[in-house]
Structures are given as C-alpha cells and as structure tokens.
Amino acid sequence: MTLLPALTGGDDLADAVATPGDSLSRHELLGWASAIAERISGHEIVAVDAKPGLPTIAAVTGGLLAGVPVVPVPPDAGELERAHILRDSRAALMLSDDHEAAGDSPVPVMAVSDRKRPGSVPPEPEAKRPALVLYTSGTTGPPKGVVISRAALAAGLDALAEAWQWTADDTLVHGLPLYHVHGLVLGVLGPLRLGCRLRHTIKPTPQGYGSTPGTMYFGVPTVWSRIANTPDAARALRPARLLVSGSAPLPVPVFDALRELTGQAPVERYGMTETLITVSARAGGERRAGQVGTPLTGVRTRLVDESGAPLPADGATIGHLQVTGPTLLDGYLRGGGVEPPGLAGGWFPTGDVATIGADGWHRLVGRASTDLIKTGGYRVGAGEVEDALLLHPAVREAAVIGTPHADLGEQVTAFVVADPVTEQELITFVADRLAAHKRPRIVRIVGELPRNGMGKVQKKLLAAM
Structure with missing residues (x-):
C-alpha cells in the first residue's frame, strides 16, 4: 500500500x-x-x-x-x-x-x-x-x-x-x-x-x-x-x-x-x-x-x-x-x-x-462529561438548548452546561454572548420552544466564550466560572 x-x-x-x-x-x-x-x-x-x-x-x-x-x-x-x-x-x-x-x-x-x-x-x-x-x-x-x-x-x-x-x-x-x-x-x-x-x-x-x-x-x-x-x-x-x-x-x-x-x-x-x-x-x-x-x-x-x-x-x-x-x-x-x-x-x-x-x-x-445534563430524572442534550438560544435575534453565541443543584442533581445553565437582553427573556424564549425541563434555570451574559485553537468552547472553564 x-x-x-x-x-x-x-x-x-x-x-x-x-x-x-x-x-x-x-x-x-x-x-x-x-x-x-x-x-x-x-x-x-x-x-x-x-x-x-x-x-x-x-x-x-x-x-x-x-x-x-x-x-x-x-x-x-x-x-x-x-x-x-x-x-x-x-x-x-x-x-x-x-x-x-x-x-x-x-x-x-x-x-x-x-x-x-x-x-x-x-x-x-x-x-x-x-x-x-x-x-x-x-x-x-x-x-x-x-x-x-x-x-x-x-x-x-x-x-x-x-x-x-x-x-x-x-x-x-x-x-x-x-x-x-x-x-x-x-x-x-x-x-x-x-x-x-x-x-x-x-x-x-x-x-x-x-x-x-x-x-x-x-x-x-x-x-x-x-x-x-x-x-x-x-x-x-x-x-x-x-x-x-x-x-x-x-x-x-x-x-x-x-x-x-x-x-x-x-x-x-x-x-x-x-x-x-x-x-x-x-x-x-x-x-x-x-x-x-x-x-x-x-x-x-x-x-x-x-x-x-x-x-x-x-x-x-x-x-x-x-x-x-x-x-x-x-x-x-x-x-x-x-x-x-x-x-x-x-x-x-x-x-x-x-x-x-x-x-x-x-x-x-456532545461530550458525556459536559454535554449530557441529568436534571430531575431527565437527560438533556446541551446542543439542543444551545440551538434554541441561538434562534433568539440578540444571541450571538451560546454554551450550555449542567451545574450542581441540591434538588435536581444538575440544572441547565447557559452562558451567552448577546446584545442587550434579559436573562428571564432568554429563559422564557427557550421554554416556549422546548420541553419545560430543558429550559435554562440560570443564564449568564458574558463578553466571550473560552475557546481552544480549533474554536471549540472549553466547557470545563465555564464550569469553573
């Protein structure tokens, strides 16, 4: 060969x-x-x-x-x-x-x-x-x-x-x-x-x-x-x-x-x-x-x-x-x-x-370690929530992870780069398009998402935030 x-x-x-x-x-x-x-x-x-x-x-x-x-x-x-x-x-x-x-x-x-x-x-x-x-x-x-x-x-x-x-x-x-x-x-x-x-x-x-x-x-x-x-x-x-x-x-x-x-x-x-x-x-x-x-x-x-x-x-x-x-x-x-x-x-x-x-x-x-969120007995894929957030005209970038929650085990947490918009507006926007358990419970507006040389979002760094 x-x-x-x-x-x-x-x-x-x-x-x-x-x-x-x-x-x-x-x-x-x-x-x-x-x-x-x-x-x-x-x-x-x-x-x-x-x-x-x-x-x-x-x-x-x-x-x-x-x-x-x-x-x-x-x-x-x-x-x-x-x-x-x-x-x-x-x-x-x-x-x-x-x-x-x-x-x-x-x-x-x-x-x-x-x-x-x-x-x-x-x-x-x-x-x-x-x-x-x-x-x-x-x-x-x-x-x-x-x-x-x-x-x-x-x-x-x-x-x-x-x-x-x-x-x-x-x-x-x-x-x-x-x-x-x-x-x-x-x-x-x-x-x-x-x-x-x-x-x-x-x-x-x-x-x-x-x-x-x-x-x-x-x-x-x-x-x-x-x-x-x-x-x-x-x-x-x-x-x-x-x-x-x-x-x-x-x-x-x-x-x-x-x-x-x-x-x-x-x-x-x-x-x-x-x-x-x-x-x-x-x-x-x-x-x-x-x-x-x-x-x-x-x-x-x-x-x-x-x-x-x-x-x-x-x-x-x-x-x-x-x-x-x-x-x-x-x-x-x-x-x-x-x-x-x-x-x-x-x-x-x-x-x-x-x-x-x-x-x-x-x-x-996504990655099992960061993109599969187990919340309240449900399994939520981070990518589906990210795609829903990106449909909002104010959102330019979005990354979703699971963060610890005393009752749910994990809660859906979103980090977004966006034009002026309220966190509650984005939560409601996703809830109108996906099942209720998939909506973010927390939305954080950030200036940029941490990425590596290939452009992948470094979700481990988001978790540390």
Missing part, C-alpha cells in the same frame, strides 16, 4: 500546494520532502513545529516518506505543554526553522527550509507502521499521544473520498491548523493521497476563503459562523461543490445561513483523534441541520448505556457512542512504547453521547 500515491507516483502539477505568496509543484514538494526524509532516516520519532505554511507540509511529508513517526507540535503550545509533548513522545529531533522551537527541552532542532538538493525517494514503509502521533487537547489531564498507523490514514481518506466524491479534479481550500486530524490528515494528506490541489490560507478568515477559488472548503463552526456573518465572503463560495464542517457541532442558525448565502447546505462529519473520521453526510445525498450523517464505509457504530448494554437506534434514545473500523488508533504512547487503547470487544468508547435514527443518521449531543 502506498500512502501518498499522487505525490510519489503521479504526474507533476505546477501548483499542487500553495499558500499566499508561495507555491510548490508536486515534484518540488516530493524533492524537498525526500531530502528531509534522508536527513531523519533511522530516528525512532521526530517532532515538527507545526506553524502554518509550506515548511510544515514538507516536514510532515518527509517523515511519512521516511517511515519515521511524526509528532506535530502546536505552534501556540505553552512552555509546559510543549515540554510535555517532547518529553512524552521522546522525539529525537524537532524539525523547524526556528532554532528556539524546542523551548527548554533538550531536543536538537533541525532546519527544514533548504530546498536546494532534492533527495531520492525512499522505499514505501509497511502499512502497519505508525505514521503520526497526534496529541489530544488534554481536557481531562495531560495531552495523550495517539498513535495512528499508515493503514488507518489510508482507510480514512479513501472512505472520505467515496463519501464526498473527492477526486484529483478538486481544489481544496482551508486555513486550519496543521496539527489536528481536520487540518493535517484531511486537509494536507488528503490532497497528497488523492491528487487534488491544496490552497492553504494560513488563517481561516472569511476574506481568505472568499478570495481563494476552490471546489471544496474545510472549516470548523467558528469559521463558518464568521463566514455566515460576512455575506460577501459567503456568496463568493457559491461556485464550490462542497462545504465541510467538523470538529464540533454546527449550530442550526449557521447551517441555515450558509445554505441561504452559498446556495448549498454544508456537509457535517464526525470523528476524533483516536478514530479519525467515522460518520458523515454524503456529497450526493441529504444534509440535515443538527445531524452528522451515517457511518463511512467499513465503520460501524452503536449506542450503549452506562453499563455497556446496547440501546435502540430510534432517533430519541441518548446513549454513549462507540465505533469500530479500520481507522482506529494503534494505542497511546506510554514510556516509549504503545499501550493498547482498551477496546471493549473491538469497540472504541468515544466519550460522546448521541442519538442514532432508524435510518442510521447520527445526532451528536
């Missing part, structure tokens, strides 16, 4: 990969990456300073060509996080043009921007060999190194190519970070496997997307919300055939606004670092607001209760989502080895809660 056949065996393409002000042909990228591969050959694992741009793309590609597992390090990682990643992964080198990229960690830094002498393409590594070590966000403790094999990457990208009718004729545009599944695996390795053009805008701004012609655009809900609030940029995407949203649920009002402004509904998909992408709407099929589609080819899903007993796929029962298939992780880095992920009969517990309809369509409620 060849992981990047369009790069290593395809015809040249003069503008295969481009960023504002710079571009590479397919052969130029292959030569650059091959030179890096020669220099890192024999190392057990290397880190890449994953600043957005061509050097990061070349460095990651060089690691994949050499068969050396790559650890992308977020460029905005704080000193403690960076030191943890480098120490925990035991990276032998940090690939970066910044000689201080390793911080205080005793890891040598190797520059990557010398493109003068192309290297020879090494033999294809075994499919089962680890390709990437992606660190989780660390919301429940220190970030964990998730080991993803070459075979899992190939299976995931091929399943998405089928679902999204993704071909070499496409031009993919995005400005997502190059250290997550969305921006790196889908957004960079996808084009290098399938042969399409890549346009990375460095930052995912409405202006960058609107001024860059393409057939496919990738974004997270925060990006799409900003585009929907910039009508000229949104209308500029009308020639595209696919707008993809992921990494967090897309609010229904944003879904509706994009459909009106761009002439098409966005495609939502679901996945996580440990599983890659497992569920998606289809390019040629229906797209439903608030739902993320059906399992990709080769993937199976199920819902279970707290004891692990299966739950019905009736579109109403909320359960813990488990998945199985060829895209699962090999395990987690532990003490220089790989610790198996602890699957239950081959099923991976995602930590998310969802409903599954009789037709296979999935609706994500």
Whole structure:
C-alpha cells in the first residue's frame, strides 16, 4: 500500500500546494520532502513545529516518506505543554526553522527550509507502521499521544473520498491548523493521497476563503459562523461543490445561513483523534441541520448505556457512542512504547453521547462529561438548548452546561454572548420552544466564550466560572 500515491507516483502539477505568496509543484514538494526524509532516516520519532505554511507540509511529508513517526507540535503550545509533548513522545529531533522551537527541552532542532538538493525517494514503509502521533487537547489531564498507523490514514481518506466524491479534479481550500486530524490528515494528506490541489490560507478568515477559488472548503463552526456573518465572503463560495464542517457541532442558525448565502447546505462529519473520521453526510445525498450523517464505509457504530448494554437506534434514545473500523488508533504512547487503547470487544468508547435514527443518521449531543445534563430524572442534550438560544435575534453565541443543584442533581445553565437582553427573556424564549425541563434555570451574559485553537468552547472553564 502506498500512502501518498499522487505525490510519489503521479504526474507533476505546477501548483499542487500553495499558500499566499508561495507555491510548490508536486515534484518540488516530493524533492524537498525526500531530502528531509534522508536527513531523519533511522530516528525512532521526530517532532515538527507545526506553524502554518509550506515548511510544515514538507516536514510532515518527509517523515511519512521516511517511515519515521511524526509528532506535530502546536505552534501556540505553552512552555509546559510543549515540554510535555517532547518529553512524552521522546522525539529525537524537532524539525523547524526556528532554532528556539524546542523551548527548554533538550531536543536538537533541525532546519527544514533548504530546498536546494532534492533527495531520492525512499522505499514505501509497511502499512502497519505508525505514521503520526497526534496529541489530544488534554481536557481531562495531560495531552495523550495517539498513535495512528499508515493503514488507518489510508482507510480514512479513501472512505472520505467515496463519501464526498473527492477526486484529483478538486481544489481544496482551508486555513486550519496543521496539527489536528481536520487540518493535517484531511486537509494536507488528503490532497497528497488523492491528487487534488491544496490552497492553504494560513488563517481561516472569511476574506481568505472568499478570495481563494476552490471546489471544496474545510472549516470548523467558528469559521463558518464568521463566514455566515460576512455575506460577501459567503456568496463568493457559491461556485464550490462542497462545504465541510467538523470538529464540533454546527449550530442550526449557521447551517441555515450558509445554505441561504452559498446556495448549498454544508456537509457535517464526525470523528476524533483516536478514530479519525467515522460518520458523515454524503456529497450526493441529504444534509440535515443538527445531524452528522451515517457511518463511512467499513465503520460501524452503536449506542450503549452506562453499563455497556446496547440501546435502540430510534432517533430519541441518548446513549454513549462507540465505533469500530479500520481507522482506529494503534494505542497511546506510554514510556516509549504503545499501550493498547482498551477496546471493549473491538469497540472504541468515544466519550460522546448521541442519538442514532432508524435510518442510521447520527445526532451528536456532545461530550458525556459536559454535554449530557441529568436534571430531575431527565437527560438533556446541551446542543439542543444551545440551538434554541441561538434562534433568539440578540444571541450571538451560546454554551450550555449542567451545574450542581441540591434538588435536581444538575440544572441547565447557559452562558451567552448577546446584545442587550434579559436573562428571564432568554429563559422564557427557550421554554416556549422546548420541553419545560430543558429550559435554562440560570443564564449568564458574558463578553466571550473560552475557546481552544480549533474554536471549540472549553466547557470545563465555564464550569469553573
């Protein structure tokens, strides 16, 4: 199995990969990456300073060509996080043009921007060999190194190519970070496997997307919300055939606004670092607001209760989502080895809660730890309440969590960014649209919601407030 056949065996393409002000042909990228591969050959694992741009793309590609597992390090990682990643992964080198990229960690830094002498393409590594070590966000403790094999990457990208009718004729545009599944695996390795053009805008701004012609655009809900609030940029995407949203649920009002402004509904998909992408709407099929589609080819899903007993796929029962298939992780880095992920009969517990309809369509409620609220004997999904709040014309952003309550166990608590509006008005607004037990009992008006680098709301920080 060849992981990047369009790069290593395809015809040249003069503008295969481009960023504002710079571009590479397919052969130029292959030569650059091959030179890096020669220099890192024999190392057990290397880190890449994953600043957005061509050097990061070349460095990651060089690691994949050499068969050396790559650890992308977020460029905005704080000193403690960076030191943890480098120490925990035991990276032998940090690939970066910044000689201080390793911080205080005793890891040598190797520059990557010398493109003068192309290297020879090494033999294809075994499919089962680890390709990437992606660190989780660390919301429940220190970030964990998730080991993803070459075979899992190939299976995931091929399943998405089928679902999204993704071909070499496409031009993919995005400005997502190059250290997550969305921006790196889908957004960079996808084009290098399938042969399409890549346009990375460095930052995912409405202006960058609107001024860059393409057939496919990738974004997270925060990006799409900003585009929907910039009508000229949104209308500029009308020639595209696919707008993809992921990494967090897309609010229904944003879904509706994009459909009106761009002439098409966005495609939502679901996945996580440990599983890659497992569920998606289809390019040629229906797209439903608030739902993320059906399992990709080769993937199976199920819902279970707290004891692990299966739950019905009736579109109403909320359960813990488990998945199985060829895209699962090999395990987690532990003490220089790989610790198996602890699957239950081959099923991976995602930590998310969802409903599954009789037709296979999935609706994500959110993280079990923060988005499933147990109040007065009822189970309330935070996302449903957030969508109701966002229907109010004064509300720009909303996040809902459960907070302790002496009688109910938990109470529905909302944090909103809004124009002048009273808390009671918003409580009544939701109560008029949802069941009484789903209305917020507390509403707090805030200036902004805490978010991470991918735009996800950090609900643990809300709980601390």
